Every structure is written in structure tokens, then in C-alpha cells.
Amino acid sequence: MVNLKSIYFLFISFTFLLIACEDEEKVLPRPIGQMRVEFPKHEYKQASITECGYSFEIPVSSEIMNGMNPNATCHKNIVYNDFNAVLYLSYYPLDTTSVNTLIKESRDKVYEHVVKASSIDEEMILDSSHHVYGIFYDIKGNAATPFQFFITDSSKNFIRASLMFNSVANYDSLKPMIEYLKVDVDRMIQTTEWSH
Numbered sequence: 001m002v003n004l005k006s007i008y009f010l011f012i013s014f015t016f017l018l019i020a021c022e023d024e025e026k027v028l029p030r031p032i033g034q035m036r037v038e039f040p041k042h043e044y045k046q047a048s049i050t051e052c053g054y055s056f057e058i059p060v061s062s063e064i065m066n067g068m069n070p071n072a073t074c075h076k077n078i079v080y081n082d083f084n085a086v087l088y089l090s091y092y093p094l095d096t097t098s099v100n101t102l103i104k105e106s107r108d109k110v111y112e113h114v115v116k117a118s119s120i121d122e123e124m125i126l127d128s129s130h131h132v133y134g135i136f137y138d139i140k141g142n143a144a145t146p147f148q149f150f151i152t153d154s155s156k157n158f159i160r161a162s163l164m165f166n167s168v169a170n171y172d173s174l175k176p177m178i179e180y181l182k183v184d185v186d187r188m189i190q191t192t193e194w195s196h
Contacts, residue, residue: 057191092158106150113143142169146178
């Protein structure tokens with residue numbers, strides 16, 4: 001006669017074995033985690049650029065510094081320490097250079113990134129009440145600069161700008177910071193005023 005206890009023990013063991021094997025099939029590899037960034041509230045201050053023909057608002061958490069070229073006193077850098085990024089601003093008075101030449105140069109600088117970019121979107125900037133006109137270039141993909149733009153009053157002043165992070169260009173991980181900084185740059189453009 002077959003031992004009933006042995007059959008019962010084999011049945012229970014086999015059941016646990018099936019349950020254990022089923023759970024192993026449901027185990028999925030964990031995705032690689034990305035660093036979480038806490039974004040401060042958008043607050044602004046007036047940028048003090050008394051020697052130049054323009055002014056605008058910048059984030060309270062950023063600082064404005066002189067550019068690398070000591071002969072170009074109105075070239076400025078807006079440093080975003082919280083994001084390890086810099087917005088490089090180049091200023092050109094239109095009494096020595098044609099606005100069309102500067103627009104072409106700006107476009108050429110943007111399209112240098114076409115090799116790494118997955119797309120480049122252009123958005124017109126038109127504010128006739130403050131005489132601010134230009135184009136904002138949204139560069140998607142692992143390009144060195146995620147966005148660039150130029151603004152001008154079309155008669156006396158021209159500013160070209162590009163944002164760069166001091167890190168490897170990884171669009172997916174930088175995207176939340178890029179979207180956050182676009183709000184600040186939009187505010188800068190909206191508050192731009194020409195003094196001459």
C-alpha cells in the first residue's frame with residue numbers, strides 16, 4: 001500500500017515548486033535610475049546691465065557675468081549654478097553689422113548641430129510693442145546646445161544666445177531642466193527692453 005503521508009508531502013512540495021517557478025518569470029530587470037532634480041519656484045530680478053543697450057529679467061537663483069571676450073563688454077553669461085548651465089549672450093550693435101548678416105550667422109550656428117539633433121523646431125518671436133523680434137530654435141537630441149535664439153529691434157540692437165550644460169549632452173536626462181529653463185528664457189525675452 002502507498003504511504004498517504006508521502007503522497008501528501010510530494011503534492012505539497014510540487015505545488016510550492018510550481019508557485020516558486022511562476023514568481024521567477026514575473027521578475028523584471030530594474031531600469032537605470034536618473035538623478036531627481038528639485039526645481040525652485042520661478043522668481044525673477046532685473047538684470048543690471050547699465051553699460052549696454054538692453055535689459056531684461058533673469059531668475060533670482062542665477063547670476064550675470066561678463067563674457068570671455070574683454071573687448072565685447074556687452075557679451076554676457078547668465079550662469080545657472082543649480083543646473084550647471086550657462087546661457088551665453090552675444091550683443092552686436094547694428095551700426096557696424098547688417099541685421100541680415102547676423103541672422104544668417106545665427107541660423108548657421110544652430111544648424112551646425114544638425115548632425116546630433118533629432119529635430120530643430122523654430123518659433124517666431126514677435127513683440128511689436130517692445131520692438132523685440134527674433135527666432136527661438138528648440139534643438140532636440142544630444143546636441144551641445146538644447147536651444148538657441150536671437151532677438152533684435154531690427155535697427156540698432158541684436159542679441160544671439162545659446163544654452164549649454166557643463167555635462168555630457170544626454171537629452172533624455174537633461175529634458176526636465178531644459179523645459180524648466182525655457183520658462184526662464186521666455187520671461188527674459190518677454191521683459192527685454194532696448195535703451196538705445
